Amino acid sequence: MAKEAEKPKESKDAEKKSKIADNVVFVGRKPTMSYVLAVITQFSGGLKEVHIKARGRSISRAVDVSEIVRNRFLGDVKIKGIETGTEEMVVEDGNKINVSTIDVILVK
């Protein structure tokens, strides 16, 4: 989860050199405002589309991030679409569990 939470930072540095999607903010367990800032930073950097992704219990935080960005900071940003899905995860004891995912697509 810590790995997930750090992706927004990484993607900034990786912008020019990698093929990892730069316009994705993975929402994890950090405070909501860290992700809000990450999204604002991406739009400020000139991106026209940013994906807010999360899974499991972080899904509600992803919705919070999208709402806060649009209502409090960037009034010209709209929701292009919201997609949900299911991923299989292997947990510690080797069992597989299903976890829901969300992808909120914001556009300027």
Add this chain to the structure above:
Amino acid sequence: MAKEAEKPKESKDAEKKSKIADNVVFVGRKPTMSYVLAVITQFSGGLKEVHIKARGRSISRAVDVSEIVRNRFLGDVKIKGIETGTEEMVVEDGNKINVSTIDVILVK
């Protein structure tokens, strides 16, 4: 929250006599499968469209409900759209807080 969680039950009885939307399942803090059952019951009753609504931390459970209904029980049900919003809530000490909402619209 307890009130919210009971709405799926009420709506079944109220189907013929009230103007409360019958095709809405409010997801609260009960086990996920109770809401899955409520959605399946509504579709079995002949409804073509069911809304799964939730707010705050229950949002991730609402996504779970939608995913489980579609993947495990009703393969012919699709997501027509997902809407998010923000509601103002008055908490115990009289302060107002913003809470995110979700509305997953399923169609058969």
